Amino acid sequence: MSTTAIPGYRYGDPALPPAPIGADGLRDLRAACLLSDDDLAALSEAAPIIEPQIEEILDTWYGFVGSHPFLLASFSTAEGPHQGYLAAVRARFGQWIRDTLRAGYDDRWLAYQREIGRRHASGKGEADGITGTPEVVPYRYLAALIVPITVTMRPFLAKGARDAEHLERMHQAWFKAVVLSVALWSEPYVREGWW
């Protein structure tokens, strides 16, 4: 599958500034959120189960955002929800699921997580040439969305899990990976030196 076709997707772009932490910092952050190598293996097992269901998962998440005006506001101009913007973000959101499951958490991945955080914190819409939407996704919602992004994944994992234990292992790994992502995305939001 070609991913270069996704506008604004910059995983691996050498022009991105480096992340504020490198391999050692990532090791500590992974330890803090209990994301072990076994969890990375579980994510890899989840990848072929989830990938064919990504559009359905995105439907679920977009349904959730669309039903809460205070979340939809981030995608809206004075004229209402911006469909082109919603679609552009959707393609990258799907790719984020793929990348998270592939679990190649290297320096290039770290740099792109920082870029994802930056786009939520400021210059939002820039990557898609969108104007008129709010400048910032309020951080408190980014943190809160850990819950729906975690719990809604379970039935999709269940469709391919071998048994209850396998499901639990994949779901726990997903939970940890989502928390890791949000911890990394928070960096551009946080005051200098406090991250």
Add this chain to the structure above:
Amino acid sequence: MSTTAIPGYRYGDPALPPAPIGADGLRDLRAACLLSDDDLAALSEAAPIIEPQIEEILDTWYGFVGSHPFLLASFSTAEGPHQGYLAAVRARFGQWIRDTLRAGYDDRWLAYQREIGRRHASGKGEADGITGTPEVVPYRYLAALIVPITVTMRPFLAKGARDAEHLERMHQAWFKAVVLSVALWSEPYVREGWW
């Protein structure tokens, strides 16, 4: 149980500045992290199960922090871990468990969550008259700790759960309440207008 005996505990103190969100903002934030009234009921059911086990839970959490130098650093001076500081925080941490399970999420609770966040972000140690420890708990660890604070609670809940469904219901509610807490604690860390 008297809680006024806990030094630095200020839930209900009218001198605290108000939180940046009120009842409407909390309603939205609870919706974003799926924390329903049923979840609050599940937390209330969890309270009598957990309260007699709080010291054991804190032993688990302190063991986790103590085994990771990058976490223990927040409690350490140049001379090493500050036992008095660790003990002072521990009493409030136990009370935070009680308050979270009692789920009386009103304006006074919001104001105290903001104060908890503020103490992590700056002026750390102030409430206990401690000097020489780092000024800030790095925010990325606060976010990451959502995972251990969530998953370590499960076996303690299991001791009093009626059945697997009851355990799941209480554990999910706890997960959501932890995410809500961290979302609120993030406010003093985040740049002006981006929270």
